Amino acid sequence: MSIRTTDELISPLVNEPELANVIFKIGKDGVPMFAHKLILSVSNLFFKKLFYSQISNKTNLDKIKVIRIPDIEPKAFKPVLDFIYTRHTELNLEIIWSIFDVCDRFEMDEFREFSLNFLENSLEINQLFHYYEESLYDQHPEIGKRLLKLIEQNSQKLFSRKKCLNTLQQTTILQILKSKKLQIKEYDLVKRIKERAEFLLYQKEQRKREAKNKNEKEKEKEKEQENDHENEKDKEKRNEKEKEKEKEKEKEKEKENKDKQTKKASHTRNGHYHKKRIKYTFPEQRNNQEMNDKNKTSQEQPKSFNYREIRSCVGKLLDQIDLKLLSNAELEQLVKTNLFSKQQMRRSLKKIKNKNQKKRDQRCKTKEDLQILFITNETKEARIENILESLKSSGIRNISVLHADKETPFLKTLKKYDALFLFSTPRGNFQDPVWLGDEISKYVNDGGGIVICAYACLVERKIKSKFSYALEGKISGKKFLPMKKGHFFSGKNGTTRCDLGKIFLPNHPTISQVKCFDGGIHSHRINTKFVPGGVDSKIIAQWSDGNPLICYKRKHKQNGIVLVLNFNPVSERKFLGDKGGISGSWSILSNGNKILSNAIQFVATN
Known part of the structure; x- marks a missing residue:
């Protein structure tokens, strides 16, 4: 049983x-x-x-x-x-939605979670926008957060569909665009916004046409009523005249001449009124036919809208788009459209003028031909080999190592290389940090580029120590560094473990093919802020706690780039001679090697 x-x-x-x-x-x-x-x-x-x-x-x-x-x-x-x-x-x-209302009324948290899981599993991709909009207007913030995550995960499929934003309201689209984790190209967003603008403007035109047609029909009805009223008056007049004629016939025969004259007058009047009526009605019919023909031709021909008309509909949405993230070919396609003003396009089209020059610079040297100098004060070869493996993962072969704890290079030796990579460990010493910083600043002024990792941008300690790991000299000033020097920042027992946060430039080459980044258990980094300035200074990505992760600065047009990676470039492995092994290193399950290799290629080619 x-x-x-x-x-x-x-x-x-x-x-x-x-x-x-x-x-x-x-x-x-x-x-x-x-x-x-x-x-x-x-x-x-x-x-x-x-x-x-x-x-x-x-x-x-x-x-x-x-x-x-x-x-x-x-x-x-x-x-x-x-x-x-x-x-x-x-x-x-x-x-x-009525079930969620019941959950709110009777405080049923378990049933709300059960229904949320059902909603996530049963919704199709085409329904995500519609249900997210309903969650906003029905005041269900928990449901909206869950649906926004689904939109972020399926953003490429959602925005690849044509006319996906036409039926949504502007407030919902702005809420979606404010998300930091959307995986969309800016050009695809421009396409969808343009489709929405055309859809709204065509709707306005149709409403105007319908209103005009209604007014014309009302005017026609009024004219018909006036004509009918005039015809009735004519009939009354004719009846009165006929009665007069009958009275005149009953009169004496002696007045026959007078009767004939009255009959002739009546015939002429009837003909006069008849001609009036024909002349009044004929032009109206002809004008109505001409108006109908014009409406048909206007509906068949598509209309090109002005910049002001488009801005009145989708101006707030276009303000969310950064033209700097668009490629040169995409900017060329947007020139003919009326989405952006002439001043905005002129600023963005400066990139197109230098298109051939950039291509020429990129074709000069491939990944295999690049000459990279690795400058470090690290004494453990295992750590150096670890970083070199990450740099060579994309195809770079020629990387030479310079131990800055034993020698300091001159400008002549630095000019032999296409880019520099500087790694400073807190347990190492530079032979002469001021001299090294001055020589690197000269190299950057002559057009060379350098990648600097986190520990070299630390603030000098108030208490003097035997270690000199912080970079000094002219290169450590605000004119070259894109972020302030800060204090060492890490966590104990994973309390401040961080990963990749907001990406400000998703199409930038330094984060191409970078899907995730994990700083490891302690996530060693510097507590600092981004410092704009110069001709070109940008923050590409930041940590999840708000600290800058990747940023760069160019002092003048003829100068090179100083790019800072605010993390420990050593990956999470056990090294020879290390006791703990993984302290402060990035996780090998994330794409830290791609960030390192992309950074050195970007600095070398630009």
Whole structure:
């Protein structure tokens, strides 16, 4: 004999009138649904307070309680009872919003989580925008956050569909564009916004045409009524004249000459009125035909809209787009459109003028031909080999190492290389940090580029120590460094573990093919801020705690680039001679090697 479970025992009691002491009357018609106080109070604290409060007496507990809920449909309340009794139920998307209202009213957190999971699993990609908009206007912030995550994960598929933004309201689109984790190209956004602008402007034109047609029809009706009124007047006049004629016939025969004259006058008047009527009606019919022909031709020919018309519809959405993230080919395609003003396009088209020059610079040297100098004060070869493996992962072969703890290079030796990579460890010493900084500043002024990692940008300690790991000299000033020198910042036992946060330039080459980045257990970094300035200074990405992760600066047009990576370039492995092994290093499951290799290529080619 099989032993029944609690679900099998309690499930027959769902909406059963026997032994029920609670009656819910649901909807306007008051459909009765039966329940039990004990089961409701055990499953939910709201019902427990309702049935077993201190005010209620023992005599009232035995009585049948009637609860009326007129603003909820019976279809939406039945799954609530099923979940209370059996902890599982069947849901539909048609009743999902009313179910969330029931959860808010009766404080059913478990059922809300159950219904949220159902909503996430049952929604199709085409329905995400519609349900997210409903969550905003129905004031369900938890549902909106869940749906926004789904939109972020499927953003490429959503925005690849044509006319996906046409039916949405502007406030919902702005909320979506404010998200930091959308994986969309700026040019695709411009396409969708342009489609929305054309859709709204065509709707306005159709409304104007409909209003004009209504006015024309009303005018035609008024004219017809006037013509009918004039015809009635003509008939009355004719009847009066006929009566006069009959009276004249009854008169004496002696007045025949006078009768003939009156008859001739009547014939001439009738002909005069008839001609008037024909001349009045004929031009109207011809004008109506011409108007209909013009309307047909205007509907067939597509109209090109002005810059002001487009800005009046989607100006706030276009302000969210950064033209600097568009490629040269995409900017050339946008020249003919009226989406942006002439001043904006002139600023962005400066990139197009230098297009051939940039291509020439990129074709000069490939990855295999680049000459890179690795400058470091690290004494452990295992750590150096680890960083070199990350740099060579993209195809760079020629990397030579210079130990700055033993020698300091001159400008002549630095000019032999296409780019520099500087790594300073807190347990190492530079032979002469001021001299090294001055020589690197000369190299950058002559057009060379350098990648500087986190520890070289630390602030000098107030208490003097035997280590000199911070970079000094002219290169450490605000004119060259894109971020302030700061203090060392790390966590203990993973309390401040950080990963990749906001990406300000998603199309930048330094983060191409970078899907994730994890700083490791301690996530060594410098607590600092981005410092803009010079001709070209940008922050590409930041940590999840707000500190800059990748940023660069160019002092003048002829100068090179100083790019700073605010993390430890050593990956998370156990090294020879290390006791702990993984302190402060980035996780090998993330794309730290791509950030390192992309950074050195960007500095060398630009």
